[in-house]
Amino acid sequence: MFDQVAVVGATGAVGRIIRELLDQRNFPVGRLRFIASKRSAGSKIKFRDQEITVEELTPDVFKDIDLAIASTPDEAAAEFCPWAVAAGCIVIDESGYHRMLPDVPLVVPEVNPEAVDQHKGIIASPNCxxxxxxxxxxxxxxxxxxxxxxxxxxxxxxxxxxxxxxxxxxxxxxxxxxxxxxxxxxxxxxxxxxxxxxxxxxxxxxxxxxxxxxxxxxxxxxxxxxxxxxxxxxxxxxxxxxxxxxxxxxxxxxxxxxxxxxxxxxxxxxxxxxxxxxxxxxxxxxxxxxxxxxxxxxxxxxxxxxxxxxxxxxLRKGAATNAVQIAELLVARNAAGCKA
Ligand SMILES: NC(=O)c1ccc[n+]([C@@H]2O[C@H](COP(=O)([O-])OP(=O)(O)OC[C@H]3O[C@@H](n4cnc5c(N)ncnc54)[C@H](OP(=O)(O)O)[C@@H]3O)[C@@H](O)[C@H]2O)c1
CATH class of the missing domain: 3.30.360.10 (Dihydrodipicolinate Reductase; domain 2)
Known part of the structure; x- marks a missing residue:
């Protein structure tokens, strides 16, 4: 289980479904955090019986976050993913920015689940x-x-x-x-x-x-x-x-x-x-x-x-469901003693 998990781009069309799926699929998490741009920072989003305040995406925000499921535009992903990885956070990225980089696995759990083991901090989810x-x-x-x-x-x-x-x-x-x-x-x-x-x-x-x-x-x-x-x-x-x-x-x-x-x-x-x-x-x-x-x-x-x-x-298999399935795969492989 990951202690702190963030949904980055939580206010977007994909982020909305990721939030729903984490709830519906009972994704195991200690503390859930929602992150978006400055425009949404401070707004509150309901998750189960809590109201979670949306945080601004800044270089420091990833300090205690173990896993980020991210759906932002490419430019934002290019900027923040290195911050997250440097802080020890694994990022599942929905954007197009990292997909074709040779050291980033591009994963569809039904097709190439074994590829997650090759990650160096970032795992990309494909185009819908x-x-x-x-x-x-x-x-x-x-x-x-x-x-x-x-x-x-x-x-x-x-x-x-x-x-x-x-x-x-x-x-x-x-x-x-x-x-x-x-x-x-x-x-x-x-x-x-x-x-x-x-x-x-x-x-x-x-x-x-x-x-x-x-x-x-x-x-x-x-x-x-x-x-x-x-x-x-x-x-x-x-x-x-x-x-x-x-x-x-x-x-x-x-x-x-x-x-x-x-x-x-x-x-x-x-x-x-x-x-x-x-x-x-x-x-x-x-x-x-x-x-x-x-x-x-x-x-x-x-x-x-x-x-x-x-x-x-x-928004589901083309984006949020695939990303949450990758997160579930990481949890399962972690539990089985594979690389997180
Ligand atoms: N929609 C799909 O079917 C689909 C499928 C596969 C992949 N994707 C990819 O997923 C990503 C998100 O798509 P979407 O459809 O959810 O877009 P969207 O509805 O426009 O949502 C974008 C999200 O990113 C946040 N964001 C934008 N600029 C930011 C910045 N500079 N810093 C921090 N956060 C920022 C937005 O926050 P604010 O609300 O604060 O602006 C919002 O939460 C894109 O890369 C897209 O290509 C989308």
């Missing part, structure tokens, strides 16, 4: 669109070796934090009232629209979000040879990312075999009955921790292709 995709890929990769993936994402506005959540609701109200609205998280209206850009422009016409899906997937699966073609799109859905995924495997998998592999994997729920209109949708996956898979079929365009539809709550 990557996490659900690698959970889905893992059983197929183990059984038939994935060579190539074509993925299109349909990403919810909560993926852009509290400001993204508000933009969809307030922007939609304004659009219906034929009023103007100044979007904060998005550079185009998201109400009644789709935006085929998430993140900044990078090389060869791809965006930073799309390249995260390529590089993070290879790092987590430990296979640099997997070819990945991603297109990331923001959609007017409040919560849950959806992905249309086509994988090409070395050995042919039938749809029935793929369905069985998914169904046998902890963390995956199969909802797949097209005739009955049963498949995962944001409306039936929001607030749940699993990765949901449906529309499983053999691809019409390539002999070893399996196509499927994958939905997961980006």
């Amino acid at each position: 669109s990557t996490t659900q995709m690698v959970v889905a890929m893992k059983p197929l990769h183990d059984a038939a070796r994935i060579r190539r993936v074509v993925v299109s994402t349909y990403q919810a506005t909560s993926g852009a934090g509290v400001a993204g959540e508000a933009d969809l609701i307030d922007g939609s109200r304004a659009a219906l009232a034929e009023e103007s609205y100044a979007y904060k998280a998005f550079k185009h209206p998201i109400a009644f629209n789709l935006i085929p850009q998430i993140g900044s422009p990078k090389q060869d016409g791809y965006t930073s979000e799309e390249l995260k899906m390529v590089h993070e997937t290879r790092k987590i699966l430990g296979d640099e040879s997997i070819l990945i073609s991603p297109t990331c799109v923001r959609v007017p859905v409040t919560n849950c990312h959806s992905e249309s995924i086509l994988v090409e495997t070395e050995r042919k998998l039938s749809a029935a075999e793929a369905r069985e592999l998914f169904a046998a994997t902890p963390g995956i729920t199969v909802v797949d009955d097209l005739g009955a209109g049963a498949y995962p949708m944001p409306s039936n996956c929001s607030g749940k921790d699993d990765v949901f898979i449906g529309r499983i079929r053999e691809d019409l365009s390539c002999p070893n292709g399996i196509a499927f539809w994958c939905v997961s709550d980006n």
